[in-house]
Amino acid sequence: MTQSPNRLVATIFGAVYLLVGVLGLFVAGGNVAGPDGALLLGVFQVNHLHNIAHLAIGAALLLSGLRGTASAKAVNVTVGAVYLLLGIVGFFLVGTALNILALNTADHILHLASAIVLLGTGLALDRSSAARGATA
Template sequence: MSASSAHPGIGAHHHRTAIEITALTAGAVFALVGILGFIPGITTSYSEMTFAGHESGAMLLGVFQVSILHNIVHLLFGAAGLIMGRTATQSRYFLIGGGAVYLVLWLYGLLIDQASTANFIPVNTADNWLHAVLGLVMLAAGLLLGRGSAERRDV
């Protein structure tokens, strides 16, 4: 048995599936957003950023309310996408699971009083609608691009 047949990843070229590319791209974008949230100028009112809570006055791109916790969550979500985007099955889990998380976050943002301590992330109206779109797009991508690709690639 040759080294390449014993270890398919060694010496073999891995052609990424559409779902893997989508998960890797989403992961990279989430990581970038997490980094940008810590850059003054890109994040306006940077000096007003708090660790968590609705009191944070920092706004990513002057639109989306962020905090240190919010930025860390984006970084962790990005890392998950970059790690899970290596296989079709894990990409599918990331996109469907992440989409579901973002839809729950959207509903949470709609139901809470944004001026209350329940808004610990924090979120504002722009965040809420971005979370809705992200949730729907990620869920749809996971379901549509994942049909059959996991079985073909990860066996």
């Protein structure tokens, strides 16, 4: 039996977002929430609230990827939709007090790229395996 694309993407993205969340905790310093943050990898602005969000999203993706195809597909679509919204709205939050996650342009691009992969995988792949599961 081959690995489901949704499970594979959810597991990989989950592990990466968990790692990013943990690494971000070490660089965020005293920045808990708000528009100011420290740079992770010299590019991505983070604060502790942003890191907690990465940890929660990473855990949801990883657990869904380990659980099964239907779960991974649902979480991929949900997280992808949230990231699409955040990637677009984020451009308008920079420089305002509403930017409580300390988002910057690099974050927006990463969120939009993640949204494309997660939504694309969740909406387009594993259709045939779902149909096979229904007939089996």
